[in-house]
Amino acid sequence: MAHYRASESKREQFRRYLEKAGVLDSLTSVLVALYEETEKPNNALEFIKQNLGPGMDSAESESLRTELRELQQKHNLLLKENKELRNRLLQYEPAVEDGGAE
Incomplete structure (x- = not known):
C-alpha cells in the first residue's frame, strides 16, 4: 500500500x-x-x-523557409563559382611551374 x-x-x-x-x-x-x-x-x-x-506563427515559419531556400541557392552558386575559379587557376599554375624550372 x-x-x-x-x-x-x-x-x-x-x-x-x-x-x-x-x-x-x-x-x-x-x-x-x-x-x-x-x-x-x-x-x-x-x-x-x-x-x-x-x-512561431505560419508567417514566420514561411519566412524562414524562404530564407533557407534563398541561402541554399546562394550556397550552390558560390560552390559553382568556386569550382570555376579553381579550374581557371589550374590552367595557369602548370605554366608557372614550367617557367620556374627553367
Whole structure:
C-alpha cells in the first residue's frame, strides 16, 4: 500500500511539473484544435508536430523557409563559382611551374 502511495505522489509531482511548465495547456490546445478540424488530417501526429512547434506563427515559419531556400541557392552558386575559379587557376599554375624550372 505504501508503494502505491509513493508512485501516486510521484505522478502528482510530475503532473504539477507539466502544468507549471505549460505543457498540459499546450497539449490540450493542440488536441482541441485537432478535434475541431472539420476535415481530419491523414496524419494526426504530423498535425500535432506542426501545431505544437516552438510557437512561431505560419508567417514566420514561411519566412524562414524562404530564407533557407534563398541561402541554399546562394550556397550552390558560390560552390559553382568556386569550382570555376579553381579550374581557371589550374590552367595557369602548370605554366608557372614550367617557367620556374627553367
